[in-house]
Amino acid sequence: MSKIYTFEQVAEHNTPQDAWLIIDGKVYDVTAFVEEHPGGDEIVLDLAGQDGTEAFNDIGHSEDAVAMLKDLLVGSLDPASMPAKSEKIASVGQNATTGGEGRGKLALACALVFFAVAYYVANMR
Ligand code: HEM
Numbered sequence: 001m002s003k004i005y006t007f008e009q010v011a012e013h014n015t016p017q018d019a020w021l022i023i024d025g026k027v028y029d030v031t032a033f034v035e036e037h038p039g040g041d042e043i044v045l046d047l048a049g050q051d052g053t054e055a056f057n058d059i060g061h062s063e064d065a066v067a068m069l070k071d072l073l074v075g076s077l078d079p080a081s082m083p084a085k086s087e088k089i090a091s092v093g094q095n096a097t098t099g100g101e102g103r104g105k106l107a108l109a110c111a112l113v114f115f116a117v118a119y120y121v122a123n124m125r
Helices: 007-011 041-045 053-059 063-072 087-124
Strands: 018-023 026-029 073-077
Touching: 007 018, 018 041, 018 053, 026 063, 063 073
Parallel strands: none
Antiparallel strands: 018 026, 026 073
């Protein structure tokens, strides 16, 4: 199916009785699927009418899970209609960068330990 939907159109399908999800620029009708979802229905319904790309990919879904998407496809998303960044996506993005910050902090802690030891050794003489 190659119908193209705008983000606003997808956003209207945001109830348990009518739930659509965007993943990687494709639009999926997950209404019937959520009950069978191994990760539970709520986690998917929370994203109904929104872009679930990051959430879907972050979980590290199996190839089987990706293959299931095919049956749920209703069309594609008009990329031009995508809002700059939704709050949800922005917060996931922030989490992604915290990983980098975490590594920065670790490097800083290592440097501090190094200088502390160097100071200690230098003062032992
Ligand atoms: C239509 C879209 C989706 C499909 C077809 C799908 C399919 C699946 C499948 C088959 C599994 C079992 C494990 C695996 O094979 O990877 C699974 C697990 C899981 N899914 Fe999804 N999923 C979808 C959307 C989502 C979304 C949007 C989220 C997060 C917001 C999510 C969160 C999870 C979690 C947390 C598990 C792990 C359950 C566990 O291991 O206990 N899924 N999903």
